Amino acid sequence: MKNTPVVIAVMAGALAVGMTAVPVFAQDAGQPNAAALAKLANKKPGYSPYAGRNYPTRMFWGDTHVHTSTSFDAGAFGSTLGPRDAYRFARGEEVISNTGQPVKMARPLDFLAVTDHSDNMGFFPDLVAGKQTILANPTGRKWYDMVKAGKGADVGIEAFFALFQGTYPKELMYNPGTRGFRRTWDDNIAAAEQYNDPGRFTAFIGYEWSASVKGNNLHRNVIFRDGAAKASQVEPIVTNPPIGNPDPAFLWKWMEAYEKKTGGSVLAIAHNGNLSNGMMFPMIETFDKQLDRDYVETRARWERLIEVTQTKGTGEAHPYLSPNDEFAAFELWDKGNLDLTAAKKEEMLQREYAREALKNGLKLDQQLGANPYKFGMIGSTDTHTALSSAEDDNFFGKMATAEPSAERLTNAFLSSKTTKTGLAYMDWEVSASGRAAVWATENTREAIWDAMERKETYATTGTRMIVRFFGGFDFEPGDANNRMPARIGYTKGVPMGGDLPNAPNGKSPTFLVAALKDPIGANLDRIQVIKGWVGKDGKTQERIYDVAVSDGREIDADGRCNTSVGSTVDVANATWTNTIGAGEMITVWKDPDFDPALRAFYYVRVIEIPTPRWTAYDAKYYGTKPLPDTPMVVTERAYTSPIWYTPED
């Protein structure tokens, strides 16, 4: 199979994998209880494989992190596309990019959240006058009648122009004595309402709370389960006094106040711990306060997911923390904080990367009685162009200034001339990465949000491979031969994001793992289970197991396959072939080193065979020469939410 840098046109609006939608089994945040599962497991299935099936059977793809021209940094960088353009693009329509280039996704997304920065969204109450105010003004009355009498845009424009020939009724814009304007927040809500199309496309209401302390990134995206009726009752919290605060504890208070007032639901997704210079996952203190039970419980309640990969780097693991992980050095951004005002020190890394935080969370659980870092995994782009693009053969950059051009292989993203530290990021370091994969029952705000809340999600670096991951104590090797892996999975275990029950005497956890390559993407190299735990000595540990590998390679006694899958990438032509790797993999794996007395987590990483990086497509298309050290090949991957094991006290 050859891949060419062609935008594959598919029909707009076609979104869901067309399987029957059924009521929800684990729609609420809880987990199925063991007794109910045992009952299901003992029941002989009827003829129809579908009867009685009520678990999430559908994979939905999306992006929970998209900035539009409403975000002022995006606007300042030349982004002119607004939230409506973002939704149209995600639904598969062709749009004209910020730099005037036609662009379309190879495949539409199922859901999207526009998350513009809350700061500078305009936080005065809605002051755009209603009809009464306009009608009370004679000019306004005349003007209003004129608009009403007209039929099309022309008359609207006419009236509009009449207005600012010195006859503008001020009442239209300002209420007497107040100083405000239509809130961009209201407009973003209105856009989400217009494009939300239950069953076909989900447009989430959301915003980014963009706190940073001396340039250390503490950003969180806030995603609403609710529609305008509830969301428009509130203003997003900002990050600066007097109303806001850069301490995440204030964000959590705001979330609680919102839920209490409206009866709605919100969750937060932290991102770019890699640019936090050690502040994202504190271990001892934060904002001059010791971590305590209240902190760990509150954080776990609101921060259900981590955006583990995006355009500004991947934050799963770092080679310094995981020296035995040959796949850890992936699209790293580890020179400093968000604005490169402070350089990175090695000791900061342990409080920045997801795997380390998962391990440290177990430790805090032991110390304080709750795990603040019990998060699921999701990927999203953090695009500032309104265009959610994470595909290497169709990458439209992070900022409008880095949309495709002959210059972007050599331009600076953040120039050393503007940073005190003299550090820089180049445009080629920007990663075409970040897709959110969610197992849900149907394509609605409620179903997808609920799946995020229960962490039945995974992150990918742009590819759309399908991954299933179930844990329990009763999976047998034969389960990998079952024609309905998901049914066996939900019957005998818990899905990604779940908790293993207590270990039955003498039994070790078993996992059913399956992956299917992206139907228009590259084959798979291997499936890995990554285990983290706290040893008897109180120290955190990790270990990587290769559990399924392609091309008949061997897995050694140490649980690793030490033979590389190879590469078919032709960098000069930006192509590859699926002559190596496997289209699908499924296996049952049992933890060979289980100790029921120790806290542990398990998550899955699926690695694709190497493919051309976006830089290779650029070099080919523009005939430009990349700078030395520019990577031209990428191994896309997926990271699932973990499954946790907690011993009974």
Place this chain on the structure above:
Amino acid sequence: MRFLGEPLVQFLVLGGVLFAAYSLFAPVDKAPTERIIIDRSVIDSLEAAFQATWQRAPTEIERRGLIDGHVAEELLYREAQKLDLDQDDVVIRRRMRQKMQFLLQDTLALAPPGEEALRAFYEAKQERYREPERLSFHQLFLGSSQGPEETVRWDAMVVQLNGAERPNLEQLGTPNLLPLRMEAARPAEIDRVFGAEFIKRLEGLEPGRWSGPVSSSYGWHLVRIDTVIPSALLPFDKVRAQVERDFTYQRQQEAEAAMIERLKQQYEIVIEEAER
């Protein structure tokens, strides 16, 4: 820019900077010349903003903080204006542009499109509102390699599947994550699961019978088409919301373009291209 290196120039520039800094930070002994009035309506809107964020009224201390913060902002805003700091600020310019777009949007919103206009739009763009032909089908995945041995086995499977006794589908084929059946699926949905062009290979298969093998991006499949739902134009009432959204979007785009055109006529625009 050689003169910048001259000691005298440096002296004068430094002196100017020091003087400016002094006048900003030195104690003031003259009477105020300007007035900032924080009246009830300003305080009301500050409180309303706090209330909207926190879902409660501010405490007395917080209220003080809001007013102090507002005074500080007003002072700096006015001084910044005097220094022309609002000039050529890209963020301020974009906000102004956005405000104009909102104004236009609000103007247009006062005259929402009538039923007639929407219907005309729908008639003109019918292809957008057409539901493509949809398929319900079952599939069995066979694997990715095909040789003479497989061909014989697969042919036998087809016979068995089409026979009088319906075999349990779960015991046939190769296990993987592909759905055993899809229901009323659009072509793009099917291709999203099985890879590009799979739908084309289903054309011409006899409905109600197992046939194949058919190739996908994963390998080979046996397929039974259960039902074919013909393509149909969706009735206006069903897609009204979508039509309105498309119409409004287009109208806004056109109105914005018209606004720019109109304004261009009121200005003489001189573009001085750099000499090449």
